[in-house]
Amino acid sequence: MNLEWMAWTVPTATFFITIFLTLICMTIWQVLSPTTDRRGFLPISTTRGDRLFIGLLSSAYINLAWLGLTDMTIWISFVLGLVWMAIVMRWG
Amino acid sequence: MDKWKDNKAWFLVIPVFILVAFSAIIPLMTVVNYSVQDIFGPDNRLFVGTEWFKEVLSDTRLHDALxxxxxxxxxxxxxxxxxxxxxxxxxPKKGWASSLSLVLIALPLLIPWNVIGTIWIIFTRPDIGLLGAAINGMGVAFDHTNSAGQAWITLMLMEVWHWTPLVALLAFAGLRSIPEAYFQAAKIDGASTWATFWYIQLPKMRGVLTIALLLRFMDSFLIYAEPFVLTGGGPGNSTTFLSIYLVKIAVGQFDLGPAAAFSLIYNLIVLLFCFSLYQVLLNVGKGEKTS
Incomplete structure (x- = not known):
């Protein structure tokens, strides 16, 4: 299969592999111990998958805000995003 | 959780998944790949990191379009x-009049979007258009190709004419599904028309209205064909919406990298709006049930 037309790069490939692995892990986790709705610091009650989605989406916005508002390296906001994801997953 | 183990029905979802993969997921992944590169040609590209995102985020024309x-x-x-x-x-609630009005109201929904644009171009032409000529005949100078305000009015008229039927049909379906007993009870209590609407019909329509609101918001937020045909984004930039600006970058200037970065940001905005709206409307309902 020739994937040249998709113009893959190492960073984007890493990104998508991580996303797919996360989804697979979440599925296995769900089968082993199904999630329940619960209420954390977020204003809505969420399941594990909801929190993953919220975490990913808000991390994207954190990175975009970083790019738009500062001139510093993206790695700082990347780490910020990861920390934020962990917070949302655990206490969201 | 015995149910889960035997649930082989999930395999039936696979065809849809494959279809979506080809029509949405793989193209989306390609867009992500494009957004971090400068594409000169099929075999000639350069990794530029987040440069396009930076450029697009500080683009004032994009802010205006948003x-x-x-x-x-x-x-x-x-x-x-x-x-x-x-x-x-x-x-009308029943009988032939109901069927007739349903068909008549649904007519605008059956017309292809670019044809709608063409219809409205002719309809609003100041020299031969029925609407345009009539307005000019009344002494009001009307030409949507010259005035930003009039271009906006024309576009909104077209959009409302095109899509209000969808809201009406959904609301009608919601209304028809309310059991007659509610109205009988309201009648016995001597409820006014307004009270019947506010306490019975509107709450019972909440589900369909949520769908209508989400659909209409998404569609109007992603609108492309009609304004492209009718105004082409003009006069000036006055009706250049996000999608029109995006196509200008991607197809007009062939700047695939910035266009891809722009698409992703556009996509994120849509995702955020969709998710928040859905949550808000979902939780409004929950509050009502418990009170």
């Missing part, structure tokens, strides 16, 4: 939702 887009979607929803509900309330 503002116009939000204003357009907001205004259109403010008109379409109440108007659609009003039409649904006034439609």
């Amino acid at each position: 503002g116009r887009q939000l204003l357009f979607s907001g205004l259109v929803l403010l008109i379409e939702m109440p108007l659609g509900i009003l039409i649904a309330l006034m439609m």
Whole structure:
């Protein structure tokens, strides 16, 4: 299969592999111990998958805000995003 | 959780998954790949990291287009939702008149979007158009190709004409599904028409209206074909919405990298709006049930 037309790069490939692995892990986790709705610091009650989605989406916005508002390296906001994801997953 | 283990029905979802993979997921992944590269040609590309995102985020024309887009979607929803509900309330409930009005109302929905644009170009032409010539005949100078305000009015008229039927049909379906007993009870209590609407019909329509609101917001936020045909984004940049600006970058200037970065940001905005709206509407309902 020739994937040249998709113009893959190492960073984007890493990104998508991580996303797919996360989804697979979440599925296995769900089968082993199904999630329940619960209420954390977020204003809505969420399941594990909801929190993953919220975490990913808000991390994207954190990175975009970083790019738009500062001139510093993206790695700082990347780490910020990861920390934020962990917070949302655990206490969201 | 015995149910879960035997649930082989999930395999039936695989065809849809493959279809979506080819029509959405793989193209989206390609767009992500494009957004971090400068594409010179099929075999000639350069990794540029987040440069395009930076460029797009500081683009004032994009900010203006986003503002116009939000204003357009907001205004259109403010008109379409109440108007659609009003039409649904006034439609005949049964008999041949009901079928006839359903068909008549659904007609604009059956017309291809670029044809709608063409219809409205001719309809609003100041020299031969029925509407354009009539307005000019009344002594008001009307030409949407010259005035930004008039271009906006024409676009919104077209959008409302095109999509209010969808809201009306959904609201009508919601109204028809309310059991007759509710109305009988309201009648016995001597409820006014307004009270019946506010306490029975509107709450019972919440589900369909949520769908209508989400669909209409998304569609108007992603609108492309109609304004492209009718105004082409003009006069000036006055009706250049996000999608029109995006196509200008991607196809007009062939700047695939910035266009891809722009698409992703556009996509994120849509995702955020969709998710928040859905949550808000879901939770409004929950509050009502417990109280």
